[in-house]
Structure formats: C-alpha cells, structure tokens
Amino acid sequence: MDLIWLKETACPVCGSKFQSENIRQNKLMQVTVDEDFHPHFEPLSPLYYSVVVCPDCYYAERRQNFEELKGKTLGAVKAGGGSLRQLGAGFNFRSIRNFALSIKSFELGALTAQIKSEPSDVIGGMFLRAAWTCRESGDESLENVYLRKTLEYYEKAYMNEATEFGQLGTCGFQYMMGEIYRRLGNLEKALELYMRSVANKEIRQKPQVERLAREQLAAVKAKVKP
Numbered sequence: 001m002d003l004i005w006l007k008e009t010a011c012p013v014c015g016s017k018f019q020s021e022n023i024r025q026n027k028l029m030q031v032t033v034d035e036d037f038h039p040h041f042e043p044l045s046p047l048y049y050s051v052v053v054c055p056d057c058y059y060a061e062r063r064q065n066f067e068e069l070k071g072k073t074l075g076a077v078k079a080g081g082g083s084l085r086q087l088g089a090g091f092n093f094r095s096i097r098n099f100a101l102s103i104k105s106f107e108l109g110a111l112t113a114q115i116k117s118e119p120s121d122v123i124g125g126m127f128l129r130a131a132w133t134c135r136e137s138g139d140e141s142l143e144n145v146y147l148r149k150t151l152e153y154y155e156k157a158y159m160n161e162a163t164e165f166g167q168l169g170t171c172g173f174q175y176m177m178g179e180i181y182r183r184l185g186n187l188e189k190a191l192e193l194y195m196r197s198v199a200n201k202e203i204r205q206k207p208q209v210e211r212l213a214r215e216q217l218a219a220v221k222a223k224v225k226p
C-alpha cells in the first residue's frame with residue numbers, strides 16, 4: 001500500500017546518512033480522538049514514526065525539526081552526546097520501527113529536548129507521545145508510567161515557566177493536565193484543573209477545549225459526588 005516511504009536523511013550532529021520512515025499522511029484516515037486529544041488513525045499510526053533518531057549518535061527530534069539544528073543548540077547536543085549514546089545503546093535505529101524502537105525514540109527525544117534546554121512542556125510532550133503509543137498497543141500499565149512522566153514535566157512548565165503552551169493555550173493545558181490526572185485516578189486534582197480551565201477567560205476562543213472541559217468536569221463531578 002506504500003503508506004511508508006524512505007527519505008534519505010543527514011544527521012546535523014554527526015553527519016551520518018540514513019533512511020528515515022515517512023508516512024503518506026493523506027492516505028490515513030482519522031477514526032477517533034481521545035479526550036486528551038490523541039487522534040487514532042487507520043490503517044496505521046503515524047505516531048510510531050513521528051520522532052526521527054540518528055542510528056549512530058542517537059540525536060532524536062520531531063521529524064519537522066530534525067535537520068534544523070544549528071549554532072549554540074547544535075553545540076549543546078554535541079556536548080551532551082554521551083548521555084544520548086548511553087540511553088540509546090543496544091537499539092538499532094536502522095531497522096524497521098517497532099513498539100520498542102518507537103518508545104525509545106520518545107525517550108531519546110525527551111533527552112534531546114532537555115539537552116537543547118527546550119521548555120518543560122515540550123519535554124513532557126515526548127513522554128505523552130510514548131504514553132499514547134502504549135495506549136494504542138493496549139499496555140495500560142506502561143501508559144501510566146509515561147503519563148506520570150508527562151505530568152512531572154507539565155507541572156514544572158505550569159508552575160515555573162511563562163509559556164503560551166502552543167495551540168492549546170493555557171486553558172487547554174490546564175484541561176490536559178486535568179485529563180491526565182483523571183486517567184491516573186486522581187479525580188480531585190482532575191476536578192481542580194478542569195475548573196481552572198473552564199474559569200479561564202481565553203477558553204471562549206477555544207470551543208473544542210471548552211466543550212471537552214465542561215463534559216469531563218460534569219462526568220467527574222458526578223463520580224465524586226454521586
């Protein structure tokens with residue numbers, strides 16, 4: 001069905017040339033979206049291939065940013081190469097991507113983001129992708145491990161950093177954190193964050209977030225106080 005095509009890719013860190021897997025996105029069909037905005041596609045999941053990893057130095061980045069590394073950030077990744085090699089050791093990124101390689105790609109992506117001093121929500125986003133990959137494979141206990149890691153970085157971003165949180169905005173980020181808490185069974189924290197999201201004035205500009213936040217708030221309220 002040629003949904004995957006191989007692209008000649010050059011590593012900006014070590015100069016290695018390798019082939020990375022690309023997806024023909026227009027041949028995929030989105031079948032559903034989870035409450036935490038995870039889209040499910042058929043017949044295959046593009047998430048698996050969303051982080052490119054250099055098979056030689058283990059530098060890992062989202063596909064669209066992989067070849068863009070320059071200047072000071074490039075220097076930082078070169079200097080931090082030892083920890084990437086240590087984390088990637090034993091994983092062959094020249095072979096066809098499978099579940100284990102996909103999970104490792106997000107861990108390496110999170111470490112690369114840390115080395116690049118990216119905001120905490122970007123680092124957390126790598127762990128969220130790992131959690132979603134586990135969900136797609138039905139591994140709930142590993143999904144929870146990565147959801148907890150996601151929260152650890154999302155909490156850091158939320159408490160300490162002034163950031164716009166991308167397309168989601170602050171209200172969407174509050175909602176997302178509430179949703180992760182709910183999935184991990186902490187309904188009180190989930191309620192608190194859903195309420196903050198709903199009370200946030202900017203939510204009026206984000207109708208999708210508003211609808212979900214109100215739905216989930218009502219559902220969790222009903223569970224907490226039956």
Ligand SMILES: [Zn+2]
Nearest residue numbers: 011014054057
């Ligand atoms: Zn490399």
